[in-house]
Amino acid sequence: MKFSHLGVPTSDHFDGEIDLPHLKMTVSDHRNNPYGIQWMRFWEDAEYPDLVKNVPHVAFEVEVMAKALEGKKVIIEPNSPSEGLLVAFIEVNGVPIELMEYKI
Template identity: 40%
Template sequence: MRTFNHVGIITTEKKEGAMFNEGLSVWLTDYSQSPNKIEWLRFEPGSCLPELVQTQTHMAYTVPDLAAELEGKKVIFGPAVCDEHLTIAFIEEEGIPVEIMEIK
C-alpha cells in the first residue's frame, strides 16, 4: 500500500537550504521542512535522472516493499540505494514520474 510522502517540483531558481546530490546532479530541498511536503529540484547538466523526472512534477510515495511495488510497472529509474535507510525508484504512471520509496 502506498503512503503519500511528498511532491517534487522542478525549478530553475536557487532555493534556500537546498543541498546538492552529487550522484544525481540535482539540488534538493528538504520536503520534511515544508508544510506542504514540497521538494524543490534544480537539475545540473549531466544528471542521470530521466528527462521526464527532470521536466515534470512528481508525486512520491513510501511503500513497505519496493520490489513488490515495481512488479509490472514501467520503471524509468532505479532502484537506487540512497543510503542504508532509503532506496528509491521512479516509475511512469498517467504520463508523470512517480517516485517510490522504501524507508527502513
C-alpha cells in the same frame, strides 16, 4: 502507500538548497513544510529521464519495493541515494511517480 512529498523541478535557485553531488542534483528538504513540497534542480550532467527532470512528481513510501514495482513501467531502477533508503521511479499516465522504501 503513504504520501511523502511533491517534487518540483526548477532551474532556479531556492531557499535551503542541499547539494547532492553523488546524485548530480540540488534539493530542498520536503520535511520543512507541512505539505511535503520539495524543489529539485538537476545539474547539467545529470543523467535522468527528461520526464523526471521536467515534470513534477509525487512520492510515496512503500513497504516492499519489489512488490510495488510489479507490472509497472520503471523509468529509474531501484537505487539507494542514502543509507537506509531505496528509491525508484515509475511512469503512470505520463507522470513520474517516486516510490521510497525505508530500510530503517
